[in-house]
Amino acid sequence: MTPSTPPRFLLRLLKSFCKPAYHADIEGDLLEFYQQKLAVLGRTKANLLFLKEVLFLFRPGIIRSITFTQHLNNNGMIKSYFVMGWRNILKSKLYSSLNVIGLTFGIVCFLLIGLYVYDELTFDNQHQQRDRIFRVITHEQNPNNDATTVAAAGFMLAEESRRVFPEVEKTTRMQRVGRANLVDPEHPVNIQETVTIADEYFFQIFDFPFVEGNRVTALKEPNTIVITEDLAMRIFSTVDVLNKHLQFNHMDTPLKITGVLKNHANNSTFNFSSIMSESTQYSSEEFKTEAQTDWASTSFTVYALLKPAADPTAVSNKMTQLVHANATLEPGTKLAYTLQLLKDVHLHSADIIDGARNSNVDSIPQSNPIYVTVFLFTAIFVLLIAGINYTNLTTARASSRIKEIGVRKAIGAVRGNLIRQFLVESLLTTAIAFVFAVILVALLLPSFNNFTNKNFSLITSAGIGFWMIAAGLIIVIGLLSGGYAAVLLSRFNPVSLLKGLKFREAGNFSMRKALVVVQFTISTIMITGTIVLFMQVKYLNNTHLGFDKDLMVVIDVNVGRARTNFEWVKNEMLKISAVHHVSVTSRVPGEWKTLRRVKAKSEGTASPHQISYAIGADRDFLSTYNVTLLAGRNFANDSDSTAIIINEAAAKMLGITDANGQVIDIPQIARNSFFVPIFDDVNDSFKPRLIGIVKDFHFQSLRNRIEPLIIAYQHNPIQLIDYYSVKIAAQDIQGTLEKLKAIMVTNDEREPFEYHFLDQQLALFYAEDQRSQTILGWVALASIIIACLGLFGLATYAAEQRLKEIGMRKVLGATMLGLITLLSKDFVKLVFFACCIAFPIAWWGANRWLEEYAYHIDIAWWMFALAGGMALAIALLTVSYQAIKATFINPVKILKAE
Amino acid sequence: MKKIQLGEFEEVVLLTVGVLHGNAYGVTIKDEIEQRLDREVTIGALQITLRRLEAKGFLTSKLGESNEIRRGRPKLFFEITAYGKKALDYTKESRDELWKALPKLVLKLK
Structure with a gap:
């Protein structure tokens, strides 16, 4: 009969606090005591008594001290993990470099796209009160049921909301009324700028940093203007311009500069270069009377700063009521207001018309949330592919480390040690890759900035938040990619490892296959996406639009004489031979x-x-x-x-x-x-x-x-x-432009000569698509390269493992082609399978995207065929290199070694 | 010899180890005290006393055999050292002296 034992957790408890030197015999005594009691009193009572005894042992003299030796041991072990990890990395240089390169590519893609996405997602983040700033949106429906949604509202709405609603702390009005020449009255040089007007509360709600001037009073007085450093430099060639004067050439009075702003942050939806005080307009009686009754117009962009914890829906409902109570609306007109959070302005304004839509100024640039989402996912997917690589290569090579694991276990490594060992190794690899990646990103950043039209720098633009997220994600990837291998490899029984038994590999191998399929599925989707995007952008740029857009110079009419005297200008222009x-x-x-x-x-x-x-x-x-x-x-x-x-x-x-x-x-x-x-x-x-x-x-x-x-x-x-x-004509375009300018200036000396080439302007429609195509193209390339690095590693390993088999087959007369097929077909099958999964997903996604265009290409079978073919060809190329190398080996050399 | 001071329980344990001569380990000591003196002893109290006595040099210990019930945990046998014996003697003598000095009258009052 085996002796029955007391509750295990009590024994464990004892072990946890008892001095190691005392533990063995005390536990023996306890067990013996338990047996005695068990025989006499039965299990329950014996257990209770046992509990009592254990609890009474918890006293000074028996409780162990918290010893330092324990810690020293751990430190030594941790050091050993690093030493061993480093040695292992150095030992198998091929696989380590495959891992590092793959991870580096992945992290570079991730960081670059991450910077872009982070930037898009943190638009207008520089304003302290951003969570409380809302833009007033007007939803109107006229009697004929034409509905419009405009980011604008009336003068009195802003005025009364501020005064009447307790939830509203401040409101401000902004107008972008058009463009005009802004000049320094002392040295008049025409510089055409958008005329932006705002009231005194503007700078109290928004935190645009002032270089000079007082933000509270800057826009209070009539005839004042606040300009950016950039504009100050352009007009005065200095930023020390406080109290100097500027004048719009359509206005009579000069404007005093009461503030100089820092240039706008890259991720700001605001792009004004100057802001004139609204009170400048108050002198006009016309403006006054109109403003007093202006409840329901959409002439002003209104921002409201709500009190903390105010409910924006409630406030907007009140605004709707306020306007209905005061405005005289055309019968049948429906009017409602909503509040849009400042941070949504950049990404979620697709259906909202810009407030300045009728005033000949460029609307505030927006971004497409679809692309941001797509990029976010691709960034994570690429990192995932790189992580999978690591897992695959490590598990594939496990059998070459069987002996190592066996010996470690035999001399006392517990599973935790081995798991930590592998994790440290993967973290080391990830860390090395991370360093390389940051260097690469630093090198690539200028050209990346160039075509994303942003201005990132490695340290300043993203801030600590971004780097924390990035570092966290990379550590997670390191842990995940090493984790599977660690858990798997530490599981085996040391005896069978040392006896040289092979693993039962079937289970792991299918896991590895699944991972390869995942990698190639993602890659194929990206390749397909790139092809579709490329074709669509090409289609957009090359479709005959029904008119000529090439070599067309479009000159804006900016001065009155250019409009009234156009016959003369036309005639003069036609005299130019080009x-x-x-x-x-x-x-x-x-x-x-x-x-x-x-x-x-x-x-x-x-x-x-x-x-x-x-x-x-x-x-x-x-x-x-x-x-x-x-x-x-x-x-x-x-x-x-x-x-x-x-x-x-x-x-x-x-x-x-x-x-x-x-x-x-x-x-x-x-x-x-x-x-x-x-x-x-x-x-x-x-x-x-x-x-x-x-x-x-x-x-x-x-x-x-x-x-x-x-x-x-x-x-x-x-x-x-x-x-x-x-x-x-195509020849000497610059010369022609000079002549055109001369004519325009002769016509009116104030002419700023603003021109565009029509084809470039048209290309701007699709600039974002073009940009996305380029980014997606590069990412697809990177992802396929990473996947192939993994495949290369796996193939190398598979070939190494099967050297003997290959030798035998060669001796028995296998042809080279046969051998290549033998070694490649497993992998090709996987890629083929991946394509089968990827195509429906890619087809669905591409269709969704193309639906945005009224005129778009049809998705053709060849796009999938091309993508699949590319994936397959690249995979085959990678694998067959190893296969061919293996078949060239002299069978004698391999076989005699046994 | 002035430094030797045994507490009451210490004295009991020391004596019991002597009584059990050669078979004194945790469980037997505990049983012995409980039977002879009819008082309950927890392993915790006993162990801590044994270790203290050992630390003071009154006891020595050596690991002994184990059995199935103890699941391989060894018994730790205790033995009185010469110093321990001296301590017992000293305690006894000092008590005797006090006894002798006690006036007969006081005892009769009982």
Whole structure:
């Protein structure tokens, strides 16, 4: 009979506190005592008594002291882990370098993309009160059910919210009203700037750092302006400009500089270079009366600073009520307000129209949250692939370390020691890779900055938060990638290890296979994604837009004389031999600013008015842009000022097939997102004759369908001309530009000569796609390289393991091709399998993305075939190198060694 | 000889080790005291006293055999040293002297 034992945990408890020297015999005594009691009293009572005895042993004299020797031992062990880890890394240089290279690639990708994503996610983070700053968003629906969402609100809304609502601490109004020349009155040099106006609370809500000036009073007085260092340098060549004066050339009074701001941080949605005080406008009676009654307009961008713990939904509901109580709205108009958190402005404003949409200024740049998500995942995936590599290589090579593990166990290493040993090794590898990666990132950063249009630096831009996250993630990856190997390898029984028995490898091997499949699945998805993205961007840039965009110089009309005297300017320009065509228009195709919209219908039909875009153009428009006229005729002379040409889409909308002077009724035009009558008389309407129909051309981004477009004559009630489009010859572009500038300046000396090349401007539509394509392309490349490094390692190892088999087979007459097939087919099978998983996922993802574009490529089978083929070819190349090397070995050398 | 001071329990344990001569280890000592003196002894109290006596030099110990019940844990046998014996003698003498000095009258009062 085996003696029954007391509860184990009590024995363990005793062991934990008892002096080691006393423990053995005391425990013996206790056990003997227990047996005695057990025989007499039964189990329960014996257990209780035992418990009592153990507890009474817990007394000074028997409790062990906390000894230092224990610690010294641990330190020595930890040191040994590092020494051993380092030696192991040095011992197998091939595998170590494969590991390090793979991890380095992974970490470089991760860090670069991480910087980008971190930057996107921390936009506008520099404001202390960012969690309480909200932008007021107006949702309006007019009687015709046209709904718009605008990041703007009325003057009084800001004024009264601040005064009436206890939850609102402050509000501020900002306007971006247009662009004008800003000059130093003493040395007038025209510099065109966006005119931004804000009230005195602006700098109390936002923490833009002041180099000079007082943030509380800077915008209080009329005729004051705050400028950035950059603008100060451009105008004055110094930042010491406090109390100097500047003047917008459309204004009468000069503005006193009351503050100089540091330049904007890279991740700021604000890009103003100057801010004029709102009180400057108060002197105008017109502004005053309008402002007093302005409850429901969308003329101001309003920011509200809420009290801590205020509920933004409740506040916005109150705002809605406030406006409804005070404003006189057109019957049928619905109006509601919401508050958008400042940090959402950058990434989550896709459906929100910029407050300054009608004022000829660039809208605030936004970003696409889809790309940010995609990048975030790719960054983590690449790191994952690199981690998997490590796991795979380590477990694959386990059998070469069998003896080591066996000996360690035999001389007393417990499992914990071995696990720590392996973990330290993987952490060392990761740390080395990390150092290399940081160096590489530092080297790559300038070119990375260049094409992401950001300005990262290794230390300053991301801050401690980013590096903490990065370091944490990398340690986690190190632990995970080493962890599986550590747990697996430390598990074996030392006796069987030392006897030289092989592992039962089946289980681990299938795990390894699964990991390879995961790696190649991710890589194939990325390759497919890159191909689709590449094709789409190529399609976007190469699709014939229905008009000529090459060698087209677009010159902005910035001064009055450039508009009124355009016939003279055109004639002068045409005298330059390199100029082929000149046209003046209100907007140009591929317009990056707002297009006017009008309501139109064929006169005499019963159908309701429908919405169409409208531009004004002269008779040279069609020839300059090479737009095809399908029916009717072009504008001929000024008698056509009541004539229009429409595009196919508009013809379809209006139900017109031929242009023969039908009268089109255009009563309304969109202003501030509402349709208002064109003429002062509400019942009057613009009634032009239809003289021509042109072929559809992509006057907007290819993301949008071609909408109906009405081309009115240059002199029309809808919109005046704003641009010259000059088609020039390819030779000596710089010289031509100089001549064009000379003409413009002769026309008006204040002319700033602002121009763009149309094709470059159009490419800006797709700049983000292009950028993403490049990033994704590189990442896909890196991921496939990393996966292949892993595969290379595995193949090398597999070939080494099977050397004897290969030798035998060679002796027995195997052909080289047969051997290569033998060694490669396992891996190729895996890659093939990975493709099968990757394709549906890639197909789904690519479709989702392409849906964003009205005009997009169709996903073709060959894209998948190419991606799969590439993955397969690269894998085959990697593996067969090892296979070929193995087959060249002389079988005698291998076989005689046994 | 002035430094020798045995506590009451120490004296009991020391004497019991002597009584058990050659078979004195934790369990037997505990049993012996409990039987003879009809008082309960915890292993904790006993062990700490034994170790203290050993540290003072009144006892020596040596590891002995084990058995299945003890699951391989050795018995630790104790023996009185010459010094220990002296201590016992001294204690006894000092008590005797006190006894002798006690007036008969006092005893009769009982």
